[in-house]
Amino acid sequence: MIQFEQVCKRYPGGHQALNNLSFHMPHGDMRFLTGHSGAGKSTLLKLIMVMERANSGQVLVDGRNVSKLPARHIPELRRKVGVVFQNHQLLFDRSVFDNVALPLVIAGYGHRDIGRRVRAALDKVGLLDKERQNPITLSGGEQQRVGIARAVVNKPKLLLADEPTGNLDPQLSAEIMHLFEQFNQVGVTVLIATHDLSLIARMPYKLLSLRQGQLVSAGGSHE
């Protein structure tokens, strides 16, 4: 599903964020991306989404080399990939429903289809009764779940999350991780960048650990 082959990413100014990185993550896997601040976690996720481009090497997503993907094909790629950000980037002047509907509106879905899919996504994250509210009236954990509903409303094959539990207490964090596990159990490939080692310590998933842009481990869990 995701394959990196000798990927180097240097930002303007000369900083080497990823250094000759190679790994393969099969379809249907769930993994955690760990490493110190500045290790390159967000950069790795951005290369998958083509929010940034590699300087050399190849990034394959669902069999397609995206490192040289023409800009006109980027929307098509992004429809396959759901993304959850730490600061969830919700629109506070729209309802919960409208926030979750946004990717479907952009993709040109019809009115009735949008209603059905948005309610299915809100149901999965346990927020069906909040669809008319403004996200500002929700708790941090609820807002994060709205962000997750928005990321999965399009039924993506791949779900990426960058520090999705960063601002949440341990119990809410565990609930959010459980949601990701449920998506993985129905076949979605899931890659989650996190600092929260205590949260993932008891979870049976493989780690991708980065140190200064290089892979430290890509083997079994917690090697």
Ligand SMILES: Nc1ncnc2c1ncn2[C@@H]1O[C@H](COP(=O)(O)OP(=O)(O)OP(=O)(O)O)[C@@H](O)[C@H]1O
């Ligand atoms: N847009 C940018 N321009 C220049 N340098 C950048 C840019 N984005 C990231 N970097 C640098 O690249 C390196 C990797 O950054 P990245 O954001 O991928 O790290 P991270 O592992 O996500 O860190 P954190 O845990 O703090 O989120 C850092 O040294 C950072 O300063």
Ligand SMILES: [Mg+2]
């Ligand atoms: Mg980051």
